[in-house]
Amino acid sequence: xxxxxxxxxxxxxxxxxxxxxxxxxxxxxxxxxxxxxxxxxxxxxxxxxxxxxxxxxxxxxxxxxxxxxxxxxxxxxxxxxxxxxxxxxxxxxxxxxxxxxxxxxxxxxxxxxxxxxxxxxxxxxxxxxxxxxxxxxxxxxxxxxxxxxxxxxxxxxxxxxxxxxxxxxxxxxxxxxxxxxxxxxxxxxxxxxxxxxxxxxxxxxxxxxxxxxxxxxxxxxxxxxxxxxxxxxxxxxxxxxxxxxxxxxxxxxxxxxxxxxxxxxxxxxxxxxxxxxxxxxxxxxx
Amino acid sequence: xxxxxxxxxxxxxxxxxxxxxxxxxxxxxxxxxxxxxxxxxxxxxxxxxxxxxxxxxxxxxxxxxxxxxxxxxxxxxxxxxxxxxxxxxxxxxxxxxxxxxxxxxxxxxxxxxxxxxxxxxxxxxxxxxxxxxxxxxxxxxxxxxxxxxxxxxxxxxxxxxxxxxxxxxxxxxxxxxxxxxxxxxxxxxxxxxxxxxxxxxxxxxxxxxxxxxxxxxxxxxxxxxxxxxxxxxxxxxxxxxxxxxxxxxxxxxxxxxxxxxxxxxxxxxxxxxxxxxxxxxxxxxxxxx
Numbered sequence: 001x002x003x004x005x006x007x008x009x010x011x012x013x014x015x016x017x018x019x020x021x022x023x024x025x026x027x028x029x030x031x032x033x034x035x036x037x038x039x040x041x042x043x044x045x046x047x048x049x050x051x052x053x054x055x056x057x058x059x060x061x062x063x064x065x066x067x068x069x070x071x072x073x074x075x076x077x078x079x080x081x082x083x084x085x086x087x088x089x090x091x092x093x094x095x096x097x098x099x100x101x102x103x104x105x106x107x108x109x110x111x112x113x114x115x116x117x118x119x120x121x122x123x124x125x126x127x128x129x130x131x132x133x134x135x136x137x138x139x140x141x142x143x144x145x146x147x148x149x150x151x152x153x154x155x156x157x158x159x160x161x162x163x164x165x166x167x168x169x170x171x172x173x174x175x176x177x178x179x180x181x182x183x184x185x186x187x188x189x190x191x192x193x194x195x196x197x198x199x200x201x202x203x204x205x206x207x208x209x210x211x212x213x214x215x216x217x218x219x220x221x222x223x224x225x226x227x228x229x230x231x232x233x234x235x236x237x238x239x240x241x242x243x244x245x246x247x248x249x250x251x252x253x254x255x256x257x258x259x260x261x262x263x264x265x266x267x268x269x270x271x272x273x274x275x276x277x278x279x280x281x282x283x284x285x286x
Numbered sequence: 287x288x289x290x291x292x293x294x295x296x297x298x299x300x301x302x303x304x305x306x307x308x309x310x311x312x313x314x315x316x317x318x319x320x321x322x323x324x325x326x327x328x329x330x331x332x333x334x335x336x337x338x339x340x341x342x343x344x345x346x347x348x349x350x351x352x353x354x355x356x357x358x359x360x361x362x363x364x365x366x367x368x369x370x371x372x373x374x375x376x377x378x379x380x381x382x383x384x385x386x387x388x389x390x391x392x393x394x395x396x397x398x399x400x401x402x403x404x405x406x407x408x409x410x411x412x413x414x415x416x417x418x419x420x421x422x423x424x425x426x427x428x429x430x431x432x433x434x435x436x437x438x439x440x441x442x443x444x445x446x447x448x449x450x451x452x453x454x455x456x457x458x459x460x461x462x463x464x465x466x467x468x469x470x471x472x473x474x475x476x477x478x479x480x481x482x483x484x485x486x487x488x489x490x491x492x493x494x495x496x497x498x499x500x501x502x503x504x505x506x507x508x509x510x511x512x513x514x515x516x517x518x519x520x521x522x523x524x525x526x527x528x529x530x531x532x533x534x535x536x537x538x539x540x541x542x543x544x545x546x547x548x549x550x551x552x553x554x555x556x557x558x559x560x561x562x563x564x565x566x567x568x569x570x571x572x573x574x575x
Contacts, residue, residue: 087557089508091515092531092549099539219424223512227535237424238516241431249428257419 018254024247028240033251036236041255042126043113044225044232048217049127050152051159055213059160060199060206063167067202068194070172078164085161091223094154098227101150108150111229118143151228155220159213163206170202204274208267215263218256303569310565316558324373331367337525347541357543359534365543368525369551375526376555379441379510380503386445391452392495396483398453399460411457414450422447423509430518437520440513444506455498459491466490493570501563504556511552527552 002013017023023033066078102110113128114120121131121140129148132140174180175198183193218234225235233252240248304310328334332355342362350357356365398410417425422444430443463469464487472486513519514528522529527548534545 083557083560084553086560087504087553089511089515089549089552089556091512092552095531095535095538095545095549099542103539216421216423219421219427222423222427223515226516238427241427242517244431246432249431253420253424253428256421256424260419260421 014250023251026240026248027245028243028248033247036248037233037251037255038126040231040233040236043128043230044218044221044234046127046129047148047152047155047221047225047230047232048214050148051155051217052210052214054152055156055159055163056210058156059163059210060167060203062160063164063206064171064194064199064202066164067168067171067175068198070168070175075168078168082161082165085157085164088157090154090158090220091227093157094151094224094227097150097154109147110150113144113147113231114140115143115147151224151230154228155217155224158220159210159217162213163210166209167202167206170205171198174198174201200274204271207270207274211263211267211270215260218259300569304565307565307568309561310568313558313561313563313565316554317562320373320555320558321377323370324377327367327370327374331364331370333364333367334371336363336367337371337523339523347537347544349541350543356547357541359530359544360537360541365530365547368530369527369548371525372527372530372548372551373555375437375520375524376507376510376552379437379444380506382441383444383448383506383510384499384502386441387449388452388495388499391449392456392488394449395453395456396460396487396491399457400464400479400483400487402457402461402464407457410453414453414457417447417450418454420447423512426509426513427516427518430513435518435521437524437526440510440519443513443518444509447509448502448506451502452495452498455494456491459494460487463487463490497563497567497570500559500566504559504563507552507555507559 002010005013014024021032021034023037025031026033026036029036062078062081066072066075069075097108098110101107109115118140121128121135121137121144124131124134128144129141132138132144180193180197183197188197221230221232221234222238224230225232226238229235233255237248237252239245240252323330327337331337340361340363342358344362345354345358346360346362348354348358348362354364354366356369358364359368394410394414398407398414401407425447426440426443429446430440433439433443469482469486472482477486510519511526511528511531514526515532517529517532519528520526530548531545531552534541534543534548537544
């Protein structure tokens with residue numbers, strides 16, 4: 001492990017190891033950390049992507065309706081929801097969901113990715129839902145999706161609250177603009193105004209925060225995966241942290257950092273697509 | 287402060303903006319109540335010995351009753367008393383983390399903003415970017431994991447994750463304020479750099495800093511609770527809300543009160559700080575009166 005070498009030489013060995021696939025041996029699993037990452041990352045990506053989809057499907061319509069009808073009952077409901085989403089820790093949401101919908105109502109499974117009787121689909125992408133669809137196994141797909149809902153929702157609730165709030169204030173802001181007023185006064189149908197002209201500019205700040213939230217999910221997933229016994233990357237990372245498995249910890253931080261950077265680049269691309277001012281003029285100064 | 291208006295005049299205007307939103311008042315009241323409870327916990331708690339080394343197996347796992355309003359936990363400690371002492375730890379965590387983060391974060395941000403474009407500014411901001419590139423909870427967890435689990439190290443770990451956000455915030459306001467005429471005037475008459483940084487630029491960035499501090503109080507408490515939930519925070523028998531939820535969750539759902547009441551307590555604290563933060567935001571926001 002080159003422990004006799006100075007720190008920067010050790011760093012050189014580590015960096016060259018990262019690029020040649022030698023990520024060090026995990027003390028916990030006794031394997032190359034890269035293999036562990038490959039094994040555990042898909043489960044977490046599946047969870048985070050599902051949470052991201054739930055987030056977008058709920059937050060954007062909520063924010064749109066709340067902003068369009070500001071100070072209505074819906075708006076107040078969204079306001080209460082968003083305060084709760086910020087104030088209730090995700091691990092408490094997870095426990096409450098497990099208790100009420102899982103244990104109490106028996107609607108959803110409490111732990112794991114699949115029922116014990118279901119055999120995992122052959123690994124193509126490592127995402128059980130996609131793999132089972134690719135192999136045409138709809139029973140397995142249903143089971144995997146059914147297991148995904150509770151943890152994904154627990155993960156998504158905080159971001160939903162935040163995005164709904166940002167979407168709302170963006171809609172309120174755009175509602176005051178001249179072009180919206182002129183559309184309304186020309187008698188365009190409500191749905192056209194809301195969905196075509198109000199939603200797109202309001203999505204710009206929302207998408208920015210959305211992507212940052214998604215990339216931070218890998219850290220929030222630490223507690224969710226622990227509670228739902230989800231065999232994913234974050235639980236692996238948490239185990240590594242609790243057992244002081246340094247090679248694994250470094251790898252977890254590295255992967256999370258890379259995902260964060262990728263998400264930031266994606267934000268710039270998507271915002272550029274949504275905002276013609278940026279698309280046509282190039283990026284303005286900060 | 288450069289303002290020539292009397293202090294009470296200014297104060298009254300801020301207070302008017304603050305109390306326009308009733309929810310801000312609710313938040314203020316909640317935070318006052320929590321601070322009061324935390325300070326006077328040894329006298330207010332029905333059973334102060336529950337906060338220390340204490341077992342009472344005969345009275346373990348009792349549901350909420352008139353004797354124990356929130357019930358007792360798995361080794362017979364009164365949960366209400368432990369929550370009251372738990373507030374102390376949460377507020378202490380918040381206070382220590384923010385006092386570690388805010389000062390260096392703000393000073394670095396001022397320097398980077400004022401010398402924007404120079405090498406020192408690039409150095410500071412790239413350093414901050416490195417810390418920002420990792421989600422705060424993950425960074426705090428990994429720092430806490432390589433240290434011995436304790437309350438102090440948990441505070442250190444959260445601080446490491448938190449300071450760059452202040453640097454970035456202050457940087458962005460300082461780099462625009464430094465182009466204002468009053469800063470140029472101060473430079474022209476030969477004011478010292480520390481005068482320009484702290485007397486000219488800082489007071490004008492104070493509103494956004496204060497708003498962020500209040501909103502961050504809730505986040506810091508949340509991250510601290512997450513750390514102690516996985517066992518990297520304060521160690522037993524210190525009454526800590528996150529630890530209490532974690533310990534109680536193995537007794538769910540039969541003895542729900544062990545973890546649900548501490549969870550509610552956390553929600554109240556975070557909600558209180560968020561409402562207060564929104565109020566302070568209203569206070570400094572541009573609704574020019």
